[in-house]
Amino acid sequence: MTDTTIGIVGLGLIGGSLGLDLRAQGLRVLGVAQRLATAHQARDRGAVDEAGTELARLAPAGIIFICTPIPAIAPTVAQLAPHLAPETVITDVGSVKQPVLTAIAPLWPNFVGGHPMAGTTAQGIAAAQRQLFANAPYVLTPTPTTPATSVARVAAIVRRLGARLYTCSASEHDRAVAWISHLPLFASAALIAACEGEPDGSVLTLARQLASSGFRDTSRVGGGNPDLGTAIARSNRQELLRALGRYRDTLEDLIAQLEAEDWPALEQWLQETATGRSRYLPPETETACGPR
């Protein structure tokens, strides 16, 4: 068992992209997929050195990345545990951390929660790509009982991906991603739903025809994978509800301001949102596609 051999369970966009980068770094990558066809496709694409459907084949790995959908993470760890030496570090890539840590604590003490903030709208091994994690945030959420050496071992791999490494508690992570990832998803979905609720058929048709870049960008994450959205809502329900409640309150304040026709206050508020946004996004992320 050595950290030069890496295991990956779940060979989709994230697992496949991880494999491509780690193999390019000279590491040996063993993969497990639910379907044999996916395992073969991952091998053909060069994302893994070997792959199959049995978790037992990951026994030689020093670090194992669980890249399944959130609901499958803990069951996968339970099935994997009997095959592993206790030094093996398991980590995951789930977008919610507290419930994952709680479920896995009794199954595998040598677990380091992780969340790479990278992705595309495409899914599956066919969408896997090199450098997906380069310059993207990658969060680790150790607990007070997580072995420090295990955190360091996962961090060493994350750095090799070129990702920006952050470490925080699972609860801080879940609250922060509720704001910048989960609230945007549901605010965006609600935008689509509200538009579709327009009762005047000719206005609705016109709205659909006139939709342009503003609607495209604002609605993008709300038009994504329903399974993922539901899994996020289930697993981060409290934090999502907190963020949605505050968002609703912000809209109430905005509506009151529009009703009062307080235009200087509105312009000031829009100035603050423009300034506020710049605190979130490194300038280079804006220019990747040219002017938007």
Place this chain on the structure above:
Amino acid sequence: MTDTTIGIVGLGLIGGSLGLDLRAQGLRVLGVAQRLATAHQARDRGAVDEAGTELARLAPAGIIFICTPIPAIAPTVAQLAPHLAPETVITDVGSVKQPVLTAIAPLWPNFVGGHPMAGTTAQGIAAAQRQLFANAPYVLTPTPTTPATSVARVAAIVRRLGARLYTCSASEHDRAVAWISHLPLFASAALIAACEGEPDGSVLTLARQLASSGFRDTSRVGGGNPDLGTAIARSNRQELLRALGRYRDTLEDLIAQLEAEDWPALEQWLQETATGRSRYLPPETETACGPR
């Protein structure tokens, strides 16, 4: 006076891009800017044949595009009118139509309201580009008293830009753009404002660090020009309030669903938003920048 000579007042992104395309079509373009430096820059960029700061120089034009900010449209028409023959068609590019039509009706009967749904985050003559309107929606909003020949003359120009031409009433336009342009702007701004309201400083810092493509896209239009946002809210206040009210109601329903933990209903709802979104956007608009 002939339609082979076109006037443009306001040589920013829209006016400048219009000039570039029309000149490439062999038309003669006369420009007027508020500042002489802008007029010279437009001429140097090839967006106009001649430009200056006096509206009187547009007298030879058959069609004049008013490309100023919304609050300046009617005052510009009032100053322009004494210099024009009655056959001259004036059109505008304002993103709200009913108040513009109402203000201009007593000033210039030969007016055709227009709205090209195109733009970038960049502003000003330096950002002007060829083909900005190609494949973009371009709406004309004639009234029962607008001369049909005038509508046809503006439509002929719009087609030469390669835009997708739509004709509807000003009230239908204003309601439709409230949904797909103005609501997204304020929903997006409220998202930024709500995030910035997080009281826990370490969570707020983390949220800013972790923001990625989902936040970037959903917050983009809410981080735009405060002047434009305020002008839109002022001029389309009733329709924006209607859309915001329905959006707030949609969020209330969503919050209730999350509180009830009705996951099958949530997944169904997200399936509907994913399907709904596809009714708004032609597939090619999604691939312009590759996977997002």
